Amino acid sequence: MPFLTYPLALLAAAAIPALAAIYILRNRYRRRQVSSLMLWEFAVLSREGGAKVNKLQLPLVFFLELLALALLVTAATGPRWQLPAHARPLVVIFDDSASMLASSGGAANAPRARAAVALDDLLKSRKFLSIRLVLAGPKPRVLASAVVTAPEVRESLGQWTCQAPDAALDAAIALANDLGGPQSQLLVLTDHAPPGTEFSGDRIQWWAFGTAQPNLAFVNATRTTHGDADRVLLEVANFSATASASAAYRITSGSNLLRSATLNLEPRARQRLILNLPANTPAIEAVLADDALAADNRVTLLPAVRKRIRVQNSLEDVALRTLVDKALDSTGLRSSLSAAPELILHNARVTPAGTNAWGFRILADTNNATSHTGPFIVDTAHPLARGLALDGVVWTTGAGQGTNQFGLPIVTAGNTPLLTTQTDALGREQVTMHLLPDLSTFTATPNWPILFWNLLTWRARETPGVMESNYRLGSEVAIRSLTNTVQLLLPGGASRTLTKSAEEFILEPETPGLYTVVAGVSRWQFAVNLLSPEESDLNTAKTGKWGEWEKPEETRREYASVLWLFVLGALVVMVSHLFLVTHSKGRV
Amino acid sequence: MNPPFRESLLSGEALGQRYALAVPQTALAGATGNQLGRRAGTSIDFQDYREYQPGDDLRTIDWNVFARTDRLTIKLFREEVNPHLDLLLDASRSMDLEATPKAAALLRLAALLATAAENARCTHATWLASDGFLRVANDTLLPSAWEGFNFASRQPLDEAFAILPPRLRRLGIRVLVSDLMWPVDPLAILRRLADGAAAVFVVQLLSQADTEPPEHGNVQLVDSESGEEREIFVDATVAAQYRDALARHRESWDTACRQTGARFVPLVAEKLDTSLPALEEAQLLVPA
Incomplete structure (x- = not known):
């Protein structure tokens, strides 16, 4: 694409119609009455013989002067031409959020369609060293590898589906910067104005194609x-x-x-x-x-x-067992023991053998009982500690367990572990609680049922299947399965095979709809809905362009001057003009 | 009549007072008039003697000579003749070419010649060549009294001869004033004019617009008589070709005039006053 250093010089182009007017006025047919045409017969015969094509009778020098004038005017603008060696990479950031499909006048008016057309026009008019495409959904994602031509870009745009509940444009711009390097030019295609009152993005152009409308x-x-x-x-x-x-x-x-x-x-x-x-x-x-x-x-x-957990309560102390049963029942997450237990509550210092159940043991050693009133150190990030509030709680434990011999502490009082957990070789969790219920107020507080709700929820989370059946678009879906691969049936009918890389399959659905997971003989379903007020609110949508890719002096560096070409052309034309004037025997 | 035409006639009449028609010897023959002819006649001016021949008027016998020589000798006296000018004016449209003084110059020249003829005691008749040759009203009077000029004819001069030829006086002086701008063999016209004429003068009266081609550029030419139009681009070459064509045209008339004993005098309407010496040089006019 050409670049004009002094575009105002184009005003000199007004001389072109002026020249044309002079010639046309000068060469228009002047009516003249003559005594007789007999003395003009030679000219009449000559014209009828072959000069009919030149109706306007504008001499060749007129066109030469016109061409010379046009070349000089163009030269005066300081034309520069982008050289392939100076082309810079372009990184296009596509807003993949759902609002890019908002339109009350057909799909062609949607911001996505208009942005695609604008991008196509840009790529036709300007060359770039390479083009990278970044999709800005909740997380930025690179589309394909670097491309160069507009058709290649169009081919990649099939993945720009605009189904995301959010567009992390800032993160996408950061990724684009890393991807393109310091010389790259960034183009953001979205449906809203850039953040802030004044957009000062360096090397970034922000093009918005949205329209504010009710929804x-x-x-x-x-x-x-x-x-x-x-x-x-x-x-x-x-x-x-x-x-x-x-x-x-x-x-x-x-x-x-x-x-x-x-x-x-x-x-x-x-x-x-x-x-x-x-x-x-x-x-x-x-x-x-x-x-x-x-x-x-x-x-x-x-x-x-x-999801309900089969719990076997093997606690020896009747009062404690009763307390636990009441807490378990209050959660609503306990099921009857129709099969092997998934959680065993006991007092033994060893792990119950021959079962895949998790263990929860309560050690109530009454020797050298010590009461703790705090402060308690709680690992609030642990699933078991969620919602526990231990201020004012009296937590009494027996002596003898001073060192942490039962795994990772979750709740401690000073250096005394009160609640610990340990994962054994089979992946089972063994939770140990040091507590003398009779000398503690812990069981009389809401922390007691909360602890068991946390315990059953944590256990339920580790059972095969999906944790929830309804998700917002953009949230992670965790699937537990005993198999290493599962089949995911997408809302459109397509299917994907997921391979386990950790304990559970984590996926982020990209489109709203009903998903089915098939793991061996088990099938689970979950639904994904957009539910994104930010995307549904179209009042902030806007159309406009902000930012420049480079300053004029940078553009001059990128574009080589072709002024000499036009001056040389003008000189050639003027020499031809001179030759014609001097050698045409007056026919000019 | 058109006031400018009247003014032209008056102007030509005034100018003609300074000239007299140069009457050639051949014109001094014809009917009885008020000038001495070149032949013997009935005037009182003695010319010669010769022997009596039967049939001579006995009143012319010089009896004194008979008494001395006993031979009948008669006295010959100079003939009295009345020379005549036939002025043939081209009244076609081209003689009233727009934006040129051709028509005015034509009338001025005609008045001049008629007045010069009066000064030379010649009778004169003025003919307008339009749809045939017609006498100008009051042409026997002074030019200022002439009437009926109308330059609207589309007929070329040779057509006018064919339609209604002029009744030209024998041994008269015949002056044709025209721009000669029509394609014709000059000899055909000139032979008719020269037949029985004492002298024939062809005055080609052109305007500067006729002698000089238009300036460079595109020109739409309109034939003043036929209305035909032509669009051409005039450049130096075309202008030179036009001048060559005009020169050839004049040359053809000049040659034809010399072949028939006529005189060809080209004049330019805009330069009529300064061109009058050419008429003297052609022995059409002499200072009065």
Whole structure:
């Protein structure tokens, strides 16, 4: 693409029409009456013989003067031409968030389509050393390897699906900087203005193609267990800044219509819908009427996961066993012992043998009992310690266990471990608790059932299957399986094989919909919904361009001057003009 | 009549007072008039003697000579003749070419010649060549009294001869004033003019627009008589070709005039006053 150092010099181009006007006025046919045409017969015959093509009768020197003038005007602008050796790499950052598909006038008006067209135009008009593509979803991702031509870029844009619940543009820009190097030029294609009042991104151009428009959306959707029933909560928001809206919604389960009504929402208001469903109700689907953004008009909710743990309570002390049973029952996560236990509570100093169950032992040695009132040191990051509040608690333990001989401490009082855990060679967790219930207030506080809720939840998390059945788009889904590979069936019908690299499969679904995991004979399902208020709010969408890739002096370095070419051309034309004038016997 | 035309006639009449028509000897023959002819006649001016021949007027016998020589001798007296000028004016459209003084110069020249003829005691008749040759109204009077000039004819001069030829006086002086701008064999015209004429003068009256081609550039030429149009680009070459064509045209008339004993005098309308010596040189006019 050419670059003009002094574009104002183009004003001199006004001389071109002036020259044309002079010639046209000079060469227009002047009417002249003559006594007779008899003396002009020679000229008439000559014209009729072969000069009819030149109707305007503009002499050749006119075109030469025109060409010389155009060349001189172009030379005056200081033209520069980008040389291939000076081309710089380009890194394009694509906003992959769902709002890039928002459009009330067809897909062609969506920011994604408009951005793709603008990028295509840019690549046709300017050459880059290489082009890297970065997809800005919740985490930035590099699309393919470096490409050079516009068709290659178009081919890669198939992966730009705009389904993400968020676009981490800052992280994507940082990745693009690393990817392209200090000489690279960055182009951000999004639907909103850059952050801050003044955009001063160095080497970055920020192109936005969004349009502010009203939108109704599901912004929250949960389905939780509530006793034996499921409770469904849906939250609908009106993201219009000025207009009230009526949101017609339908909630179905298969072919059964569960509810259909209309919500009247004030500008920027939200409204919640709560449904209580029998636990055996299959997946439900809630749908809003079509509007600017289609992705946030539909949610699918599967029945909540009910994982319960088979617990064998082998504690010897009756009072303590009773206390534990009450705590276990209060969690609602304990199931009957229909099969081998998954958790054994006991008082033995050794690990129960011959079982894959986790162990939870309570050591109540009454010798040299010591009461601890704090301060307690709690590893709050551990699943067992979540929600524990030990201030004011009296925790009494027996003597003799002074050193940490039972693994990683979770709760300690000074250097005295009170609650520890250890993973044995089979991957089982063995939790040890030092506690004299009779001399402690711990069992009388809410910490007691919380501890067992944490214990059962932690254990349930380690059982095969998915932890939850409904996820927001962008959140991690953890799947536990006893097999090393699982088959993941995607909402579109495609499938992927996942290979275990750690204890569990971690995946980040990229599109909303219903997913199925097949692990041997086991099948689990989970649903993913957009539920992203930031993406559904289209009021901040904007169209515009911000930033420059380089300063003019940098551009001059990148572009080589071709002024000499135009001056040389003008000289050649002027010499030709002179030759014609002097050798044409007056026919000029 | 058109006031400018009247002014031209008056101007030519005033200018003609300074000249007289140069009457050639051949013109001094013809009907009885007020000038002495070159032949014997009935005037009182003695010319010669000769022997009586039967049929001679007995009144011319010089009886004194008979008494001395006993021979009948008669006295010959100079003939009295009245020389005549036939002025043939081209009244075609081209003689009133727009933006040129051709028509005015034509009338001025005609008035001059007629007045000069008066000064030379010649009778004169003025013919307008339009759709045939027609006498100018009051042409026997002074030019300032002439009427009926209308330069609207599309007929070339040879066509006018064919339609209605002029009744030209024998042994008269015939002056054709025209721009000669039509394609014709000059000899055909000149032979008709020279037949029975004492002298024939062809005055080609052109304007500067006729003698000089237009300036360089594109020109749409319009034939003043036929209305035909031509678009050409005039450059130095074309201008030179035009001048060559005009020179050849004049040369053809000059040659034809010499072949028929006529005189060819080219004049330029804009330079009429300074061109009058050419008429003297051609022995058409003499100072009065």
